[in-house]
Amino acid sequence: MISLRQLNYFVEIVDAGSYTNAAERLYIAQSALSRQIKELETSMQVSLLQRDSRHIELTQAGQLFYERSKRILEDLADAVVQTQHVSKGEQGTIRLLHSSSVTLSAAIGSALNQLLAQFPGVSLDISRAASEHQALDIDEGRADFGLVRLPILRKFPNILVQTLFEEKLVVAVSKQHLFAQRTAIEITELREQHFVSIPHKDRGGLSYLVAELCMRHGFFPKVARATSRKSSLLNLVEANLGIAIVPESMQEVAPAGVHFLALPERKSRSAVALIYRREPPAMIGNFIEAFLLRMDCVAD
Missing domain, CATH: 3.40.190.290 (D-Maltodextrin-Binding Protein; domain 2)
Incomplete structure (x- = not known):
């Protein structure tokens, strides 16, 4: 089973250019990082990285996996931010x-x-x-x-x-x-x-x-x-x-x-007239409140 941690470690290694730099960025031991990537490759039954003591190089399969993994992690980060905005009443679709x-x-x-x-x-x-x-x-x-x-x-x-x-x-x-x-x-x-x-x-x-x-x-x-x-x-x-x-x-x-x-x-x-539910979710309630204020100005 591939974990998000493994995806994150793999992308970090590629972005950092080496296991050593990635381990420092992630604040983990290089041996632990190497073990996670080995488990990832074993799980996928594919070689992702060619490495020596100084640098790493992506295989063709590794290049594809890197691009997709980076996109997944970025989408996940965006989803978290958007969810937080929605929870605070800052983002989403309102049906009028x-x-x-x-x-x-x-x-x-x-x-x-x-x-x-x-x-x-x-x-x-x-x-x-x-x-x-x-x-x-x-x-x-x-x-x-x-x-x-x-x-x-x-x-x-x-x-x-x-x-x-x-x-x-x-x-x-x-x-x-x-x-x-x-x-x-x-x-x-x-x-x-x-x-x-x-x-x-x-x-x-x-x-x-x-x-x-x-x-x-x-x-x-x-x-x-x-x-x-x-x-x-x-x-x-x-x-x-x-x-x-x-x-x-x-x-x-x-x-x-x-x-x-x-x-x-x-x-x-x-x-x-404006009609709406009692105690609407925060985002809708905030929007309606602001709309009412602006329409008060129009009515005046």
Whole structure:
């Protein structure tokens, strides 16, 4: 059985150029060092070193074994350091979810870029998931934290929800739409329009919020013949298949054929929240804490 000690001794001998120098570096007797290499060669049934009283020379097999052994030892050392960093909350991959209505806007993107610079050992694995599904994914360990559009209907005792900021809602219409020449509109004027996104009875998020907003003005949004729950709803709007009420930030990712109308009502606003597990691991907790601080600055 080959041991890591033998690999280390073998590499040290080659790097030092002799048994004598290696023994001094390793603080062991030269005879003990020689015995370990002999056992290594016997175990492998191959000659690794040709030596005389003054110098050593690698055999062809020894050269290959030296290169591989050195790589193994370097990888092991890196693994130890990385494990220590992870234990201290300094290194690893964090899985971030965001809903289709929470775009990675310039503000959020800037905050994430600054955090990646602040945490050089952290990388992000970013995926999209519905607001209502994110809590379950995080609760069951498939993700670490998420950006959701409130409200979330289903509650989990181990999941914390913290509001980050609010943003205005706007109406998205096709540039071919009869409202395309206007800059603002009242919600009551949308009564006869068809919406390309409607709420699901078991899901919260943007479509649920929009339905509540419409009902406060005396109507439920009419469903268009083509609908979408994803960011592609703006493509349906562009094709003039219906309208949508969306967060102002979605203007950043809108197709060229979409026109936006302001909603004057003060209550036409939507909240974005961060969701995460109670008492997360150190690395995730440190990252979330720093993210919250940066988003506080954005909200202000």
